[in-house]
Amino acid sequence: MLxxxxxxxxxxxxxxxxxxxxxxxxxxxxxxxxxxxxxRYAGLLTPQxxxxxxxxxxxxxxxxxxxLLDCEVNRAEAxxxxxxxxxxxxxxxxxxxxxxxxxxxxxxxxxAAPDPRLPALGWRWLAPAGDxxxxxxxxxHRLGQGVPEGAAELGEDKTLWLxxxxxxxxxxxxxxxxxxGQENTARMHYRNKVNRxxxxxxxxxxxxxxxxxxxxALGLAIDHRPVETLAGVSVPGWLAPALVETAD
Numbered sequence: 001m002l003x004x005x006x007x008x009x010x011x012x013x014x015x016x017x018x019x020x021x022x023x024x025x026x027x028x029x030x031x032x033x034x035x036x037x038x039x040r041y042a043g044l045l046t047p048q049x050x051x052x053x054x055x056x057x058x059x060x061x062x063x064x065x066x067x068l069l070d071c072e073v074n075r076a077e078a079x080x081x082x083x084x085x086x087x088x089x090x091x092x093x094x095x096x097x098x099x100x101x102x103x104x105x106x107x108x109x110x111x112a113a114p115d116p117r118l119p120a121l122g123w124r125w126l127a128p129a130g131d132x133x134x135x136x137x138x139x140x141h142r143l144g145q146g147v148p149e150g151a152a153e154l155g156e157d158k159t160l161w162l163x164x165x166x167x168x169x170x171x172x173x174x175x176x177x178x179x180x181g182q183e184n185t186a187r188m189h190y191r192n193k194v195n196r197x198x199x200x201x202x203x204x205x206x207x208x209x210x211x212x213x214x215x216x217a218l219g220l221a222i223d224h225r226p227v228e229t230l231a232g233v234s235v236p237g238w239l240a241p242a243l244v245e246t247a248d
Contacts, residue, residue: 003132036061045181110137146236
C-alpha cells in the first residue's frame with residue numbers, strides 16, 4: 001500500500017486553556033489525562049445516550065492543552081457546529097486543522113499509535129497529507145475486523161452508544177464524571193441492559209428489516225439486532241464474550 005492518507009477523515013482543533021475541561025463535559029472518554037501518542041476513542045451523544053458523532057481524540061504535542069479530533073470529513077462541519085452550541089462564552093477555538101491529515105497503516109509505522117479501539121485495526125498517526133487515498137483499504141480492513149464506524153453505520157441519533165459496542169472498543173470511561181448522555185449510558189452498563197447490538201456479519205446472515213447498511217462487494221452487512229437473535233450468527237471474537245454476558 002503506497003498511500004497512508006485517509007481522505008475521508010478530517011481533523012478539528014479544539015484550542016485554548018479551557019479546551020480540555022470543555023471536552024471533558026461532552027465526550028464519553030477522559031480527555032484531561034490524554035497524552036501525546038496515546039489517542040482515545042470517544043463519542044458525542046444526545047442527552048438520551050444515542051450516538052451523534054464517533055471520533056478519536058489526540059493530544060497535540062505542540063500545543064499543551066489543545067485537542068485534535070479525528071472525525072469523518074463529511075461530518076466535520078456538523079461536529080464543529082454541535083461543539084460550538086456548548087461553547088457559550090468560553091475562550092475556546094473550534095476550527096478545522098488543515099495542516100494535518102489522518103494516516104493509517106495495517107503495519108507499525110514511525111510515530112504511529114495503535115488504534116485505540118482494537119489493536120487489530122492497525123496504526124494511526126497525524127501528519128501532513130501525502131499522495132493518494134488509503135480510505136478504501138482502511139474500511140475493508142476495518143469491516144473485516146467487525147468494527148462499525150461513522151454515521152452511515154452507527155446512525156445519527158438512532159443507536160445507543162453502548163449498542164455501538166463502545167465499551168468493548170474502549171469508547172467510554174465510567175470513572176470520568178458527567179458528560180452529555182452519561183446517565184443513560186451508565187445505567188445500561190451497571191444494569192447490564194445492552195439488549196441490542198450493531199454487528200458486522202456475513203451478508204447471507206443479515207436480517208433485512210434490521211439491516212443498517214450492506215456492502216455487497218465485501219459480502220458483509222451491518223445489522224442492529226436484539227442480542228437474542230444473534231445465536232448462531234458469526235460475530236467477531238472481541239464481541240462474542242459481551243454477548244454471552246448479556247444473555248446470562
